[in-house]
Amino acid sequence: MPETEGIVLAGNEPWEYVLHIPHDLRAVTVCRRTVRLVLTIHGLIRLADVAELLAAELVSNAVRHTKGPVALRLRMRDGFLRVGAWDADPEPPMPPPSSEALTRLTHLEEGRGLALVSSCADLWGWQPVARNGRRGKYVWGDLDVM
Numbered sequence: 001m002p003e004t005e006g007i008v009l010a011g012n013e014p015w016e017y018v019l020h021i022p023h024d025l026r027a028v029t030v031c032r033r034t035v036r037l038v039l040t041i042h043g044l045i046r047l048a049d050v051a052e053l054l055a056a057e058l059v060s061n062a063v064r065h066t067k068g069p070v071a072l073r074l075r076m077r078d079g080f081l082r083v084g085a086w087d088a089d090p091e092p093p094m095p096p097p098s099s100e101a102l103t104r105l106t107h108l109e110e111g112r113g114l115a116l117v118s119s120c121a122d123l124w125g126w127q128p129v130a131r132n133g134r135r136g137k138y139v140w141g142d143l144d145v146m
Contacts, residue, residue: 019071034072057117068134070088114139117141
């Protein structure tokens, strides 16, 4: 059993983790495992599968479609877990395809990421955010903890 003294499990206490990752698709696996570990430590393992999927889709989109640094951010606040990815491209993400268009994409590897995020998250969105003097964007999905 891991040591949890001093750690607030689940509850309503806010917390946040940021993982700066290399611009490399292999980092997606590290992000998935990090999400599961953080949620396990905080007593939120029931959200791990969906949160891992959100993290994988958001981080892989950032790495595939942008250049420069990428960061994964997990934040618990006000009963919601926010899973998000920051990248150095300030352009808005492409909107998710319609359900009709999505059925035509089933044989393709690309084009489904934000549709998965949209369908799995209770709420999702994006916002422009600058980090360390670099303009970029933050794309996120919220999961209701209750």
